[in-house]
Amino acid sequence: MPNNGTIIKVSGPLVVARGLDGTRIYDMVRVGRYKLFGEVVEIRGEEYFIQVYEETEGLGPGEPVYPTGSAFSVEVGPGLIGAIYDGIQRPLDTINRLHGNYIVRGIEQPPLDRKKKWHFYPLKNIGDDVVPGDVIGYVQESKLVRHMIMVPVNVKGRLSIIEEKDGTIEDIIAIVETDTGTKELTMLQRRPVRNPQKVNKKQQTTVPLVTGQRIIDTFFPITKGGVACIPGPFGSGKTVIQHQLSRWADADIIVYVGCGERGNEMTEVLIDFPVLKDPKTGEPLMERTVLIANTSNMPVAAREASIFTGITIAEYYRDMGYSVALMADSTSRWGEAMREMSGRLEEMPGEEGFPTYLSSRLAGFYERAGNVICLGSDERQGSLSVIGAVSPPGGDFSEPVTQSTLRVVKAFWGLDDRLASQRQFPAINWLASYSLYQDVVDEYAIANIHKDWKAYRVKAMGILQKESELEELVRLVGIDSLSPKDRLLMDVARMIREDFLYQNAYDLRDTYTSLRKQFLMLAVIIGFYDKANELLQSNVELGMILSISSLSDIAQMRFIPEESLGEFDKLETKMMRELVALTSK
Ligand SMILES: Nc1ncnc2c1ncn2[C@@H]1O[C@H](COP(=O)(O)OP(=O)(O)O)[C@@H](O)[C@H]1O
Ligand SMILES: [Mg+2]
Incomplete structure (x- = not known):
């Protein structure tokens, strides 16, 4: 066993100690008379720099530091599902029961x-x-x-x-x-958290992670094993999207990491999840969920711990052959914790005071996602998708955490203040966002949903892009200057925004949409657009086209229940009948 050490300096979450001979980097230690949880993050000569994951107030030089001889690791085994942990995997529910509503320092409570x-x-x-x-x-x-x-x-x-x-x-x-x-x-078993778990092989991701969120699945999809980020200013809907994905994404296991955000957001998860039922199985969602709560009132250093604890547990279930999705809200708070720690370590600062290793640390986290052949002699396939929220100060995407994240993720759901203030939710900016998984998801959806999946999506996005060009023109010279064809396009773009992209997370009929229904919804709008264009060519007035009663059915189509998708046929038939009737007038 390595030697005991002595604290020589305390600076917030950073403790410097001497005498810990034999302790290695990333080993866990117990710090001071309260035996706080800490991790050695740097060794310079005789000095051991310890990141302490608990409140260090009252701690001082001269107090002992006890080595544990092992790396920072988490416990894995039956009992993880349904658990609610803090950043260093202490079971918050058990602790609350035993010690009241706050964590006594140095508490040792087995995670399982x-x-x-x-x-x-x-x-x-x-x-x-x-x-x-x-x-x-x-x-x-x-x-x-x-x-x-x-x-x-x-x-x-x-x-x-x-x-x-x-x-x-x-x-x-x-x-x-x-x-x-x-x-x-x-x-x-115990698994060290800092290094990715071994797998037999990483492979391409090929299957969509269906989220039930129309703007995501149709326009900016993520795959099982994919990586996405949600940057956005305060109040733009990052947490709501993370919650939606945790509820509805068709993963076998959800790991939700609340990292440095306000406690009440976590409470929402904690209160909602135990009662919410999985639509497919009718079982409570907690039956497939692990929650890690490191809220803003908890020690800053533990944010990093919560991220690593979360991803290690997620990998464990992936290794069983499951599809796992991990949400981290928000990785910016983790970045800020890194910045604070780096400052206290007196490291050479990089951009905006963040450590120079910010990028590689973020990349290391996201790179643990993937679609894999699991370790073992049998051919098990597992996947781990990672979706990180990013909260850039002032919503400025050029700052280091957003930029470093963009370099590694393949789907980018950029939230927009302007859309949020118009209550166009989810406020994902469709002109700025992208997904590099679109090709594989197209291929999947063409084979499994409908041959026109891609064609309709491309057409709809084209309409939205054209709308933004025309908006400029309208601002300059007014709507009347547009041709009927362009005015139709503006109306159809509005339909796509209001009747398709807009999705109310809080409406039980609207909160989740299957891929098939997403396709049917878009097909109705595109069907309208194509037919209306034809009518314009035969000199039917735009005003007449826009007055058909089916347009109000379209505005309501998101409420068509999943079990009555036959309604779409009726809607389409009625719409076509109304449109065709216009030619004879
Ligand atoms: N899909 C949605 N449907 C309805 N309301 C939404 C949706 N997304 C966001 N909102 C509204 O926006 C508010 C702020 O969202 P939140 O996720 O807390 O923002 P952020 O995490 O980016 O600060 C929510 O409380 C909710 O009222
Ligand atoms: Mg939030």
Whole structure:
């Protein structure tokens, strides 16, 4: 065991100590008389620089620092689902129950219940050879999640014992004879957080992560295993989008990291999620969710911990062969924590005072996403999608956190103050946003939804782009200067904005839209546009076209229930009948 050390300096969340010989970088230590949780983030000669994840007030030079001899790691095993953790994986609900509504410093509360019994079902037999990552059995962790028990990374050999039993996470469920001796396996493992978990192979992402949010799925999609960011000024809807995705995205597992944002936003998740039901299974959404809450009133340094804790838990479920989606709200608060720490470490500052490693640290986080063949001898595929909110001061996207993030993510959902103030939600700026996953999602949607998926999307986006060009002109010379054709386009663009892109997160009928319904909605609008253009050519007046009663049905079509999509046929038939009737007038 490494030596105990002594504090020589305390500067906010940074503690400098000496005498910790044998402790390595990124090892956990316990700091001072309260035994606060800390991590060695730098070693300069004799001096150990410790990032402390708890409030350091009252801590002073001369107090002891205790090494733990191990890297900052999280516990993984049955019991994660439904848990609510702080940044260093302390169970907030248990702590609240035991100590009231605040965290007593230095509290050591195991992240996973040691007493609870799980029924372990083996999937391997005695005599089977196993390698790291192999699934040896499972427990039913929640109604929605079958929790695979995997062989840890350093274990390889032949199973000499494996048995079906009720056991705690610390009970032995299997024994492996390895070259170097006998290894006892339990359902509890520890994973260091700083490095990505090994996988067999990373591969292209090919399947959309359906979010049920029309502007995202149709225009700026993300894939299972993809990376997206949501930059936007305060109040533009970042958190609402993150919540929507956590609710509706068709991932098997959701990990939600609240990082440095106001507590009441987390409360919304904490209160809503336990009661909200998954539309597909009817089960509470918490049955597939892990929450990590590091709110703005919690120690700044723990923001970084919350990000790493979250992604490590997310990787663990990906390794089981699941599609996992991780939300981080907000990565800017993490960036700010890095800046503060770097300042206290007296490092050479980079742009706007952020550390020079800001970019690489953010990239390292997002690069843990992906679509993979999991570790192990069987062919399991898992995916981890990462969606980070970015809150640039003043909504200025040129600042370092946004820019560094843009370099790594492949989908960019840029939120716009102006749209938010017009209550055009989600306030994703359709002219500025992009997704590099569009091609693969097109391919998927053409095969699985409709052959015209891409054609309609391209056409609709073309209309929106043309609208913004025409807006300039209208500002200069007035709407009357536009040709009927262009005025039609302006009206159809408005329909796309108001009847398709606008989506109310709080309306139960509108909050989620399947890909099929998204297509049908767009098809109605494009169908109207094409037919109306034809009519204009045959000299039907635009005013007549815009007065058909079907337009009010179109304005209501987002409320058509998923189980009555046949209504779209009726809507289209009625609309066409009305339009065709105009030619005979
Ligand atoms: N899709 C949406 N539907 C309805 N209201 C929305 C939507 N998105 C955002 N809002 C409104 O905008 C407000 C601010 O959104 P929020 O996500 O908290 O902003 P941010 O996290 O960017 O500061 C919400 O409280 C809500 O009233
Ligand atoms: Mg927010």
